[in-house]
Amino acid sequence: MASSSDLENPNAISSLPYSYAPLSDGEQPAGDEPTTGLHPKKATIFFVCAFLSVTFLVALFAGNEHVLPKDLSTNAAPSMAVTPAITTPLSRGVDKGVSEKSFRPFLGAENSYPWSSNMLDWQRTSFHFQPENNWMNDPNGPVFYQGWYHLFYQYHPDAPVWGKIVWGHAVSKDLINWRHLPIAMETDQWYDEQGVWTGSATILPDGQLVVIYTGSTNESVQVQNLAYPADPSDPLLINWVKYPGNPVLVPPPGIDNKDFRDPTTAWKTPEGKWRITIGSKINKTGISLVYDTEDFKTFELLDGVLHAVPGTGMWECVDFYPISKQAENGLDTSVDGPGVKHVVKASMDDDRNDYYAIGSYDAYKGKWTPDNPTLDVGIGLRYDYGIYYASKTFYDQNKQRRVLWSWIKETDTEASDISKGWASLMGVPRTILLDKKTQSNIIQWPVEEINALRTNATVFNNLVMEAGSLVPLYLPTASQLDIVAEFELDEQTVMRLNGADVAYDCATKGGAATRGALGPFGFSVLAHEGLIEHTPVYFYVAKGVDGNLKTFFCADQSRSSTATDVDKSIYGNIVPVLNGEKLSMRILVDHSIVESFAQEGRTCITSRVYPTKAIYNNARLFLFNNATAATVTASVSVWQMKSAEI
């Protein structure tokens, strides 16, 4: 039943949404500046004599406090699991006692939290890939080989923070349940001593598998290296061999030693050679270099670049692949022809987002041109409007689809990551197809195998929600959910409404608390009963003066947690809605990660959420319509998701 309580009439004032600290404005007043050091020109003999003994002692005993020893990073890694000596373990009961006693008049809310182990334990996900502990970043060399899906990944075995990186490894039959395997490649050669960085796999026509990856050498030069399975008949690909002639590529002239990384999967050229591309930059222009090879051991640098976009900075994790204009299947990376477009994707170092563009590839020249230069790589469309970086696709020949993996980082503090002993997830793998209806973007959708985790469906059809309504959906648990819903705004209100050209965007307009005539409406996930904590995922429809509707799809973390040291941004973007289409969304809730999809994957948002109260049995799901005028009719299916084996 729909209740008429206003969504934003909270029982308690939630704490101020601190987002990650922006750089502080302005300078310190001079008086606060620490004065250190001596001004030599003012030294007089009297001055020097007066404290000769002092300086003598200082010269003997002073540590070089301001100089950071370069070998710091190779010191014995601290044991991250050990809590600091002076910390006494905090029991939950004591925490509660503390929070009830202290009162904060100007914040109003119940006192927050130290992060209890209960809260931190809850954050670990149930169906997202993550190693058992410590730090992960980019996905590497994803491939389907002899019956198994392989995922390698950037892994720091010593701490839940980036460091000297090796290749972690896991295998799966279904992209959902995983078996962790030993580290595939360590930093055991001079050419990858500072890190075995990102790389890609290519399956040759005869079934051979090769990997090209970036090594950070003992002098921190970025080079490309060849590696291959020690035993190609081992479907688990446990052991790897590094080509003795490594590196196979070093930074070419004009390219900085530290701007040369993340080689792609190779594809065939018209001459029958193999071609790869590697991202880089020249000043502030992001570029992608092109190399041809016949044996993956010697390479020829092509003139020019695959593509370049000024002002975008370093292009990391470049990806290049064909998509079919007509068919509903993915294409092998070497496919080309009239029915094919090509996508160029790059991870922008400057703003930590993954951008892509659709265009045309000239195989003879080794160049690619975007269909729409105003939406070029780095300045146009993103794969995902939340936390999503260093993504990489592969062609899954098993099911003839192109599958996308991505690194999802934490947005809490490092102190919390150390307490919980891990950091980072992979997103649920997604299939990629050209959106046949718009022809100008791709659509992404969670791989169908994830549906096997669905159980206990709860279905509501044609639930009518008046303006300003909040509907609790009673579920046994709400930390692991798959939600699919369709929404319809009532025609009358939409038609009658006078349009206005008030600009809206997800990030800066106050999130779900900001009411418009035709929105926001959607779900509040990971919601506490009193809505002290909740994460709305919603549509906001705006009618322009010209009568056209613009639909925004947003995920709002501003009230996701009473904790003050987690990111509370609001993410999202416009989603194209074509005539006759209902508004549809899908949300995967998996503890501290929420993945949201609008219009069958036209706009996607990945969020990290760290509630302190809306956890375990206290996590709830609400449906809401916070519009001021329109009635919304919703049809909803909610499944509880089983945990995968990871």
Place this chain on the structure above:
Amino acid sequence: MILFILLQIHGITTLKRNQISPPIKHFFNMKFHLLILLSIHLLQTPFITTGDRSLIESTCRATPSYNLCMSTLLTNPKSSTGDVSELGLIMVGATKAKATRAIQQIKSVYRSRPDLRRALNECAQMYIAVVQADVPSAVQALDGGQPKFAEDGMADTAVEAQACERSFIERGHKSPLTKMNKDIENVANVARAIIRMLL
């Protein structure tokens, strides 16, 4: 430097054995030698060419705290020969030094202020995270040419410093670490700004 001074002292004491001079005259001699030595040492330390200084100045101007940036960099001899990456490393080092001192300060307050222990514990955890995780990661990232991870480390450090301050305020206490927390937040933000120039 120190070796040089020690050698001189050895020379002077040898001199003392070989010469018979009034103690005061000899003492004056010793002081004279040391004076020359230390003057050279002190003169050298912050000596920076105009060219290097202009890199430091332009770098610091692009940070939120010009004065803090200048004083931290100028007192480090490595800033005279360093590129922006080296300047970033110096600032990361300064952050580490301040965070290490914060941990010491927390320990000393801990005994005398049992009423603040919960907040102090939290702060200790945060600064230990800075020293043991954020800083080594930032150094590895700056050395290795993936500056974004260094930026993340310094951004996190500023967040930890703010969170430490809040952990007192939220419990209705006056924070005994306000200046320290602010210093760390500022120096981390300067480091972050320098690191961003490398992206």
